[in-house]
Amino acid sequence: MAATYDVAQVRDDFPILQRRLAGDLPLVYLDSANTSQKPRQVVDAIDAHYLAHNANVARAMHQLGAEASEAFELGRTKVAGFIGANRREEVVFTKNASEALNLVARVLGDAGAVGPGDEIVISQMEHHSNIVPWQLLAERTGATLRWFGLTPEGRLDLENDPIGERTKIVAVTWVSNMLGTINPVADLVARAKAVGAYSVVDASQAVPQVPVDLAALDADFVAFTGHKMVGPTGIGVLWGRYDLLASLPPFLGGGEMIETVTMERSTFAAPPARFEAGTPPIAQAVGLGAAVDYLSSLGMENVAAHEQAVTAYALERLLEIDGLTVVGPTEPVDRGGAISFTLDGVHPHDVAQLLDSKGVAVRAGHHCAKPAHACFGVQSTTRASFYLYTTEAEIDALVAAIWHTKKYFGA
Amino acid sequence: MAATYDVAQVRDDFPILQRRLAGDLPLVYLDSANTSQKPRQVVDAIDAHYLAHNANVARAMHQLGAEASEAFELGRTKVAGFIGANRREEVVFTKNASEALNLVARVLGDAGAVGPGDEIVISQMEHHSNIVPWQLLAERTGATLRWFGLTPEGRLDLENDPIGERTKIVAVTWVSNMLGTINPVADLVARAKAVGAYSVVDASQAVPQVPVDLAALDADFVAFTGHKMVGPTGIGVLWGRYDLLASLPPFLGGGEMIETVTMERSTFAAPPARFEAGTPPIAQAVGLGAAVDYLSSLGMENVAAHEQAVTAYALERLLEIDGLTVVGPTEPVDRGGAISFTLDGVHPHDVAQLLDSKGVAVRAGHHCAKPAHACFGVQSTTRASFYLYTTEAEIDALVAAIWHTKKYFGA
Amino acid sequence: MNVDALYQEIILDHYKRPHGAGLRDGGDAEVHHVNPTCGDEITLRVHLDGDVVRDISYDAQGCSISQASASVLNDLVVGHTVAEGFTTLDAFQELMQGKGQVEPDEDVLEDGIAFAGVAQFPARVKCALLSWMAFKDAATQATGAQAAGKESS
Amino acid sequence: MNVDALYQEIILDHYKRPHGAGLRDGGDAEVHHVNPTCGDEITLRVHLDGDVVRDISYDAQGCSISQASASVLNDLVVGHTVAEGFTTLDAFQELMQGKGQVEPDEDVLEDGIAFAGVAQFPARVKCALLSWMAFKDAATQATGAQAAGKESS
């Protein structure tokens, strides 16, 4: 762990981590891959915006409107800087990562980018939000959906590469929210480019955890979501190459995305406005800007190093438990901080419930990744996931609670 | 004005109304049709949620997750109660009203509800968000867009009724955000029903201002937006009849909206989940619930009465100014609290700028209603719009600032 | 919210030794239900004998609560008429959705009263109801098919 | 932010008596630009004489700032080469987007320096730039058309 990284100090910024649960037990929040907690700085920024600067943006020319517009657009500038975008206009605000992925699928479809005989390539470890939009697109256009399978270790089976001449779109996740796997996305983007396919990267778990440099990635589209990166709910991001965005038709129609409207026809604004119909998530963009500032102040290198250290420790401790099987890579290499596991003789729901009774908050279920579970012949798993405020003591609490669970169920 | 309604007390709930602007002038916020201000109660609810109860919903089974889910779903219950929905499952959360209207247009289109030869009826006073989605739908399906024209007073020209045998969808606004007109929506819904067309009501300006009873309205779909009803940005509502929602295909694909997913195909959840892909606007639903509580505590009858009284006073005072022309009904009958006007010899931008220099915040431009402006032969207007915190003293400040503007420009 | 209120001995017993588990041949209707939140699944067949539920056979993948509940469903409904089964279902559902405020009737619900604690864990109510909703669906289909069969015969 | 900094005498003079207003026949390119925020519009024609901008004629609907700016555009660019016009445009654009931090050069911008105050009102910068962006577009088209014409002749 970086010497400069003081997890105790970080925790002070997150009031919720002081919560006492039933039985006056301290909260051990190990569900950050589901959503992250929010530091005071982010909540304060949202607060201050609503209470002192609230107005609609773009269209208001009074002082409050200028303040709100500046704050909103500053959020965009900060996000653009955080991921290394060439232009701030490449950052489109959506309501979440799911909308961002659907947006790409819809407008590529409407632009005629795929048709019968064409192929869309995804992988078996995708989140449902990076599966269903492509299934729906395939259905609408007659294209065929293909996918990378998984190795027994829970990595992409790169040997059996479905990318080929007919591939028009490659959409893969950077970091799996279930297996924890970090994929070689830059290589996959390069493979897509080599066959002239569009590349879409689901960075929902990556942007919160690893330093992102869009130039090195070289993808066409990148999607992520505010609530997993210490930001608010109600906001997501679609980044897209400007020239590409500028060539695509609109997604939703309405206020702010138009150039001019008559009853007969309308013309549309340049990106990003073209893809942001209606009043945008103004206070949420302010909050996301504060989240990005917060992450930058910690240093994403440090956040990533902390994540890796905690994950390595957790893997080591969890693998000592007999009857516990980690579903996903067991080495802390190219691996994010989400560990899904099964426990012999105890259903994941029951594991999660028992852990909860000890104050340990984890998720049980399919984690919106049913196909990945199906790959490993399980319906569900229990998942512990870590973030910049997670301590080794919390991992110890998790491990103790799992032993308690085993005893409780006689497993 | 209702005896029980104490506007001074109401203003105490809105800290922003104490703001001093440049030159130490007090803020006179007359731009509520653009977005409303937020009472402390709403901001506090969002705050408390993030700092003490934040977790993802539906999927988390730990204590924090149960709290967050309950708070989120309580927001839905409150909204359903506020508008008199039969079932809370009829309330679909979107990111804003624009998304709600686009959602209806997309899924009706995907369900094959309109085709070549069919007609979609809107009106010339619609907000762009209730024009462009239907233009795009007409383009995709080959249907024809028709519309109600306007009378010189700024009301719907009901004599020339475009609703006919070929009409499949009627989508009209309840209250115009530009003209202020309140339309006889229940009648229009009945006309749509009579020809077997779907009815869609844009209630973005109505839900904040008038008591809404869905049973009396009898529409198929109703859209509105959180930020105009003292609620947060980043959330909107689509209400739909349950059986109708249940018969329609999904809009966006992803987490939360599925029943089951395999790589080959997916099945979808029942409403409202079917239409809420991805992590929903959780904290925003909590905030919207608090907004609804706030409005209910004032009483929507009182809010409406206050709005009417302030509007009547403003119309009277504004019409005394020579060279000022109100675009829209000049009688305070069937009229909401938005007054758009022109001032001879001064461009609306310049009016707004001069008013702003006196601390009076109004909007100038086309107010996302270019066709309505075109009807009246103007490109833009200045709009003053009122809400539950507006005082007669603020109207006086507006009027004084307009006189100042006239003098400044020698008009 | 004590977890022991949820995991009553009776529930754990049913979970470890579920009554009537397994899919048996025949049956008048088969349904497949999924709990979308967690992925739990049940395939359930209703085997009728006139008005009477002769058997409920099932293949369930799920947590202790959902498995135990399927076992109790089998206990409570097999041998009774469909109408009686629906009455029991109503009582069970009322208990589950009562947020811990409903007093269960042991005469009606027998071992099912052990599920009273589940009502305090909103996230687990769906687990307890999964098999019951599947039964409701299957029984409705089966009696509908019977009725249609009668009409056409 | 004093509103008088925005509405300089010079600006109001140009607004009330705009130079070169009106669309005149001919012209090597015509463009129509819209400010989507407010609906302001301009139709603008560039009339070239070789490299030289012989005239800029226009029909503008808009606020005092946008009208005055079109008038100043006409003053500053007519009679100069397109390249010189683009240099002036760069200087004007730099001033507008400088948030009040840029010192204008009166030798280059003449009456245009009166727009220095606009830079402090972000919402109005688009108004001031509307005609200039239209000129840029039209002049680019016109010289492109000339070049193409030369090549093919």
Ligand SMILES: Cc1ncc(COP(=O)(O)O)c(C=O)c1O
């Ligand atoms: C009548 C009307 N419809 C639709 C909208 C769109 O709402 P939103 O911008 O929240 O999508 C608005 C507000 O701008 C409105 O006033």
Ligand SMILES: Cc1ncc(COP(=O)(O)O)c(C=O)c1O
């Ligand atoms: C890998 C991945 N993709 C997409 C999503 C969807 O994000 P959201 O729910 O914010 O739309 C998530 C989070 O749930 C995720 O982990």
